[in-house]
Amino acid sequence: MSDVNIITIDGPSGTGKGTVCGYLTKLLNWHFLDSGALYRVLAYAAETLGVNYENEVELVKLVKRLNIEFKLLNPESVVDVFLDGKNVTNKIRTETCGKAASLIAPKASIRKALLVLQRGFLKKPGLIADGRDMGTVVFPGAQLKIYLTASIEVRAKRRFKQLKDAGFSVNLRRLHAEIAERDERDSTRNISPLKPAKDAFIIDTSLLDIKAVEEEIKKLVFSRFTNLQNKGG
Ligand code: DC
Secondary structure, eight states: OOSSEEEEEEOOTTSSHHHHHHHHHHHHOOEEEEHHHHHHHHHHHHHHHTOOTTOHHHHHHHHHHOOEEEEOOSTTSOOEEEETTEEOHHHHSSHHHHHHHHHHTTOHHHHHHHHHHHHTTOOSSEEEEEESSIIIIIOTTOSEEEEEEOOHHHHHHHHHHHHHHTTOOOOHHHHHHHHHHHHHHHHHOSSSOSOOOTTOEEEEOTTOOHHHHHHHHHHHHHHHOGGGHHHHO
């Protein structure tokens, strides 16, 4: 087990992972890894540079050149993503980019290259890692693993609101179908499929508002990391 504190938050899209991770990052003042953003940025960079998604050799070379940073610009929102110093958050948050990320994600050489990049985010005092395989593959020794889930109807509505609030034009039925397709691809692929780690706490957020989810997770954090009790309240 790593001597750096790690909390993994895994689960499909629309379960509240991004919001919860933003909340924990602020609460604990730890480092943050949005692994989905790495897959999205890779898809975005490939598209921009005209690299075919099937060209694994070029995609792996691209991974090695990616210069990605996460910054919490607005304390009330989720973390912004920077590629080579440029804010690409809105470019990578589209469902089209999510689909492209999910299409390149099953490739073994790409996951291997991204594994190195992801583990590079591990720094003291701790890391909050958001993704699909954080607790199962990337950080199997994490001290606290959480898996968020919710019904597809609820998740599609949440994503719809999120995308609409961010200024994107979206159609709920299409979004529902796209999320279902992405869930299927992410959870049935051979390598690192989306699934809870055996030792993960599973929280169904379908009927919970985000404050209730945050409260539940806060309790888990302070009972697991007892040395943080005084700081976190
Ligand atoms: O979390 P997200 O919606 O930003 O992720 C986009 C896609 O990236 C997701 O559909 C599958 C892939 N992904 C992955 O395979 N493994 C991860 N740890 C994170 C994301």
